[in-house]
Amino acid sequence: MTIQVAVLREREPGERRVAIVPDSVKRLLKAGWAVAVEAGAGAGAYFSDAAYAAAGATVLPDAGAVLRDAALVVTVGPPTSELLQQVRSGALVVGQWFAHRHLDAVRVACERRVTSFAMDLVPRVTRAQSMDVLSSQATVGGYRAVLLAASLSQRFFPMLTTAAGTIRPAQALILGAGVAGLQAIATARRLGAVVSAYDVRRATKEQVESLGARFVDLPLDAEAIGGYARELDEDERKQAEAVVAKHVANADVVIACAQVPGRPSPRLVTEEMVAHMKPGAVIVDLAAEGGGNCACTVPDQVVERHGVRIAGPLHILSDLAEHASTMYARNLEHFVALFKRDGETVTPPWDDEIIQGAALTHDGAVKHGATAQLLTTGGAA
Ligand code: NAD
Numbered sequence: 001m002t003i004q005v006a007v008l009r010e011r012e013p014g015e016r017r018v019a020i021v022p023d024s025v026k027r028l029l030k031a032g033w034a035v036a037v038e039a040g041a042g043a044g045a046y047f048s049d050a051a052y053a054a055a056g057a058t059v060l061p062d063a064g065a066v067l068r069d070a071a072l073v074v075t076v077g078p079p080t081s082e083l084l085q086q087v088r089s090g091a092l093v094v095g096q097w098f099a100h101r102h103l104d105a106v107r108v109a110c111e112r113r114v115t116s117f118a119m120d121l122v123p124r125v126t127r128a129q130s131m132d133v134l135s136s137q138a139t140v141g142g143y144r145a146v147l148l149a150a151s152l153s154q155r156f157f158p159m160l161t162t163a164a165g166t167i168r169p170a171q172a173l174i175l176g177a178g179v180a181g182l183q184a185i186a187t188a189r190r191l192g193a194v195v196s197a198y199d200v201r202r203a204t205k206e207q208v209e210s211l212g213a214r215f216v217d218l219p220l221d222a223e224a225i226g227g228y229a230r231e232l233d234e235d236e237r238k239q240a241e242a243v244v245a246k247h248v249a250n251a252d253v254v255i256a257c258a259q260v261p262g263r264p265s266p267r268l269v270t271e272e273m274v275a276h277m278k279p280g281a282v283i284v285d286l287a288a289e290g291g292g293n294c295a296c297t298v299p300d301q302v303v304e305r306h307g308v309r310i311a312g313p314l315h316i317l318s319d320l321a322e323h324a325s326t327m328y329a330r331n332l333e334h335f336v337a338l339f340k341r342d343g344e345t346v347t348p349p350w351d352d353e354i355i356q357g358a359a360l361t362h363d364g365a366v367k368h369g370a371t372a373q374l375l376t377t378g379g380a381a
Contacts, residue, residue, distance in 0.1 A: 002034040003346050005336070006070030007052075008063055009041040011080050016044030016318035017325045019074040019095065022055035024329040029056045031337065038066045045321035067091075071346050072339070074332055076325075078102040089113050092346060094335065096120045096133060097360055099371040100262070106371060109361040115348065116360040119331065121368060123357035124226070130334040131354065135179045136327035137317055142183030142257060144316045145284045146172075149253045150191060152282045152302065152309045157253075158192025169194050173251040174213070175244070175268050175293055176258030177204040180286055184255040185213045196247060199258070200229050200240065216247055228261050244268055249276045256293035257286040262370070265290035271305070279307035288312030 005028060007020045018041050020028070025035045035057040039049050049059045060066045067073065067086045075095030079087070081104060087093060089112060097118035099106050109116045119133040129135075150157055153170065160167040172188040174181045174197040181197060181204075188195045189212050197208045198216035201223040205215045218240055224230035232240060248254060248269055258266050265287035274283070274296050285297040296305040297312040304310070317324045338355060340347045348355045359367040366372040 002032065003072065003341055003344065004034045004036055004070045006066045006073045007035060007037040007041050007057070008066060008073065008075055008079065008083065009038045010044070010076050011083070012077050014315040014318060015077060016315075016321035017076045017328060018042040018045050018047060018321075019076050019325070019329060019332060021045070021047055021322075021326050021329045022051040022057075023326070024333050025052060025055035025057045027333060028336075032341070033072075033336075034058070036060055036066045036070060038063050042325070044318065045325045047322075047325070071344065072336065074336070076328060078105040081105060081108045084108045084112055084114060087112060087114050090115070092117065092339070092348065094119065094332065099360055099368065100374055103371070103375055106361060106366060106375065110364050110366060113364050115362045117335070117348070117355070117358040118360045118368070119335065119358065121358045121360065122335065122354060125353065128354045131331045133328055133331045136331055137324060138179035138257075139183045140317050140320050140324040140327070141286050142180035142255070143187045144319050145180070145255050145257070145286050145313075146184050146187040146191065146253075148311055148313065148316065148319075149188075149255060149282045149284045152284075152311060153253060154280045155252055156192075157188065170252040171196070171250055172253045172255065173197070173216075173247050175254065175256040176287075177201075177208050178257065178259065180257040181255070182207055182211060184257060185211045188253070188255070189213065193253065196251075198244060198247065200232060200236075201227075203227075216243060218243055229258075231260050231263055231266065240268070241270070245270075245273050245276070248273045249278075252278060252281055254281070254283040254294075255286070256283060258293050259287055259290065263290075265293050267291075267293065267295060269294040269296075271295045274308050274310070275306040277306070277308045281308045283308060283310045285310065285312045286316070289314055 037052045037057045073093045078097045093116045157170045159169040170193040172193040172195045177199040195213035202221040208215045287293040288299040300314045302311045
């Protein structure tokens with residue numbers, strides 16, 4: 001019998017993405033899986049049930065029917081506790097769990113003896129690049145953030161020379177030149193803005209400049225193990241603030257995408273800085289979920305403070321649901337290709353560092369150290 005992959009409709013309000021798109025269904029079938037899709041699963045991303053059926057999937061009316069025979073369940077966000085109750089004991093569940101924010105779901109996965117893998121924990125080693133959902137989704141976020149900023153702005157991005165006069169190009173400042181920031185730089189440049197960017201990792205200088213943006217130099221380097229940034233100490237923070245304040249004051253548009261893994265978003269733009277910005281300037285804060293890079297950000301809202309429009313979108317990836325889903329599905333395809341299949345059983349190769357890194361729960365236990373610790377401390381970091 002072929003092993004069944006279950007594709008569920010996402011339950012989180014505002015989520016429009018889907019874990020597997022019809023093109024991926026075709027490739028999964030070719031690789032020997034069967035695919036069952038909950039009716040309406042792709043609707044938010046404009047993938048119809050008919051498109052899934054045409055690709056060879058079985059479309060079933062509800063989650064219960066889809067989960068009944070599934071050995072492998074794929075999702076975008078963590079499944080709800082209610083869905084986990086319906087997952088077959090021993091089945092594998094693969095999705096973005098962001099476990100520190102969804103400890104209840106992790107508890108239920110343990111109770112149900114579900115083996116779960118978190119795509120957000122896939123180690124960022126070269127071999128796992130094709131499975132890197134953090135990068136694929138950050139690419140979407142960086143791109144969309146610039147489009148959102150352009151639509152909130154009252155100014156053109158490009159320089160225009162017209163019979164009605166010459167318009168100077170917008171000055172865009174990107175805070176945090178990780179994957180999202182680099183995509184934001186590229187997008188703002190394509191729209192014709194003059195772009196500067198800032199990051200506490202000096203290694204990003206070359207990448208920023210190679211995209212045609214100016215690097216805002218800081219007298220520090222806060223690169224930590226694994227290539228990520230560490231949190232700045234108080235002195236470093238003040239130094240950075242003094243440099244960034246001048247650039248923020250000069251910007252028409254600020255795209256904020258600075259993050260420190262496992263920590264609240266670094267606060268880079270104070271209310272005082274906002275008060276010194278040009279009237280009509282725009283800030284798009286991609287770090288809103290973790291508390292925001294800007295002190296005035298209100299998650300999921302566009303607010304106006306001191307004449308500056310500030311957006312803190314939480315579902316920006318759903319604004320590009322088709323391609324965000326397509327990229328996510330590709331990442332999943334590569335990840336599930338690691339699993340070994342034998343008859344009706346599917347087994348993760350436990351000696352593989354990618355599998356070990358992404359493993360969240362197995363056999364009733366939490367496999368990810370930091371999550372296990374959070375569960376024992378009741379969620380306090
Ligand atoms: P991220 O989302 O954790 O952070 C975004 C950016 O914010 C980072 O560049 C970080 O340096 C920056 N930042 C943190 N604190 C800041 C502060 N106070 N001020 C300004 N900027 C600040 O990171 P990410 O975008 O997911 O990835 C960043 C790292 O991961 C990079 O080193 C990247 O090369 C690496 N990476 C590796 C692979 C791989 O396959 N090997 C894939 C993707 C990313």
